[in-house]
Amino acid sequence: MASAVGGKAKIWIGRERSRCLPLPARLGRRTQVCPTVVSVLKHPGACTPRHQGLERETILCGHLKGHAAAVTAALVKVDADGKKEVITASLDKTMALWRLEAEEEGGELLGVRPQEVARLNPAGAPIFSLAVDGTAPEASASSPDSRQQVFCGNAAKSIGVWEPPAGVMQERVVLNGHAGWVRALAVEGRYLFSSGCSTLRQWDLTRAVPRHMRDVSLVKGDILGLATAPGRVFTAGADGAIRAWAVSKKGEMEAAGARDKAHRDRVTALVHAGGFLYSVSHDGTLKMWDAASLELVMEERAAHDGGRLHCAAAAADGHLYTGGDDKLVQRWRLGSLAPARAGALHCHNHSVRTLAAGPCETLVSGDAAGGLALWTV
Numbered sequence: 001m002a003s004a005v006g007g008k009a010k011i012w013i014g015r016e017r018s019r020c021l022p023l024p025a026r027l028g029r030r031t032q033v034c035p036t037v038v039s040v041l042k043h044p045g046a047c048t049p050r051h052q053g054l055e056r057e058t059i060l061c062g063h064l065k066g067h068a069a070a071v072t073a074a075l076v077k078v079d080a081d082g083k084k085e086v087i088t089a090s091l092d093k094t095m096a097l098w099r100l101e102a103e104e105e106g107g108e109l110l111g112v113r114p115q116e117v118a119r120l121n122p123a124g125a126p127i128f129s130l131a132v133d134g135t136a137p138e139a140s141a142s143s144p145d146s147r148q149q150v151f152c153g154n155a156a157k158s159i160g161v162w163e164p165p166a167g168v169m170q171e172r173v174v175l176n177g178h179a180g181w182v183r184a185l186a187v188e189g190r191y192l193f194s195s196g197c198s199t200l201r202q203w204d205l206t207r208a209v210p211r212h213m214r215d216v217s218l219v220k221g222d223i224l225g226l227a228t229a230p231g232r233v234f235t236a237g238a239d240g241a242i243r244a245w246a247v248s249k250k251g252e253m254e255a256a257g258a259r260d261k262a263h264r265d266r267v268t269a270l271v272h273a274g275g276f277l278y279s280v281s282h283d284g285t286l287k288m289w290d291a292a293s294l295e296l297v298m299e300e301r302a303a304h305d306g307g308r309l310h311c312a313a314a315a316a317d318g319h320l321y322t323g324g325d326d327k328l329v330q331r332w333r334l335g336s337l338a339p340a341r342a343g344a345l346h347c348h349n350h351s352v353r354t355l356a357a358g359p360c361e362t363l364v365s366g367d368a369a370g371g372l373a374l375w376t377v
Helices: none
Strands: 002-005 008-013 016-021 030-032 059-065 071-080 083-090 095-105 108-120 127-132 150-154 159-162 182-188 191-196 199-204 211-217 223-229 232-237 242-247 253-259 267-273 276-281 286-290 296-300 309-314 319-324 329-333 352-357 362-367 371-376
Touching (some): 071 362, 083 127, 083 362, 095 371, 108 371, 191 223, 199 223, 319 352, 319 362
Parallel strands (some): 059 108, 127 182, 223 267, 309 352
Antiparallel strands (some): 008 016, 030 296, 127 150, 199 211, 223 232, 232 242, 267 276, 286 296, 319 329, 362 371
16 A cells, blocks of 8 residues: 655555655656657556556565576566466576465455565576467466466577476477577567577477577677567667567568667667557667657656666556666656656665566566565556
């Protein structure tokens, strides 16, 4: 439950409190390139908001030392009423499955705490990227035994497969052939996309063992992030470029546009939501692009007070969340980049390195020291 005192929002966590820090005024740093007024967009597959037209309360469900080193990847595996599961990976070469469980006393709900369900040391670790098989049915409270394959991109230049909560990876399914660390994974329909160095790889998920279809190699610049939309895949480059590829119904790929100097430094993450593409970079800027044309719509200079930005995620509450070296999770309205009135989320003591959001209300953030925060947004 949240309350506002003196213009600052406070978040209640069971019997404890955590403060949301207000964003400073940044009107002088925001540039609107396109004057068109855009509407606030709803996250695909989102649940019905608890408060229509209002910013929802943000609840910190848990803050813990989840790993012994920096968190490299996170995934909200299940985000359904009555069941929520999150997967995290780290430079400590472990991967863990967490389940959010309610704490009650005398029939009164005190809060929600994360419970570690499984932890393993996968071959080829550390894991740098995670994605769920989109062709498999999603687990829910009504079908708790259903399992989904989770693809895990690693430092051994391959993709392993895990079916949580199993204590080991699948030994017979390993997707090889990458030129370097598999830094990014993304699923669009029946296709899995992966990146290793400057090569984008495409896989067919309709087979029992995903079948490699084709490679697309860039002239320069490692691919650090991927985002997908219906019939599109986007790449984030270490050279500051953003590139788009059209994917036909038969899976054929064709170049569909590029911004060679989208950012002045490496592009660390891309997010697609409602026809717009959002990018963050080590140059400290957050930018919003028209996904069809890659025309710049709006940008937020010095989005984290000039520090580097490492990650981004779009949540079902209509906000884009970004993490950076200022140790904060900032939040912006999708479609306008207007800062949230309640301010930034503050609980990390180190640089925020990874963010992941579920289709309903769960958000997870991980930092450079292995700290994890799980939120209801």
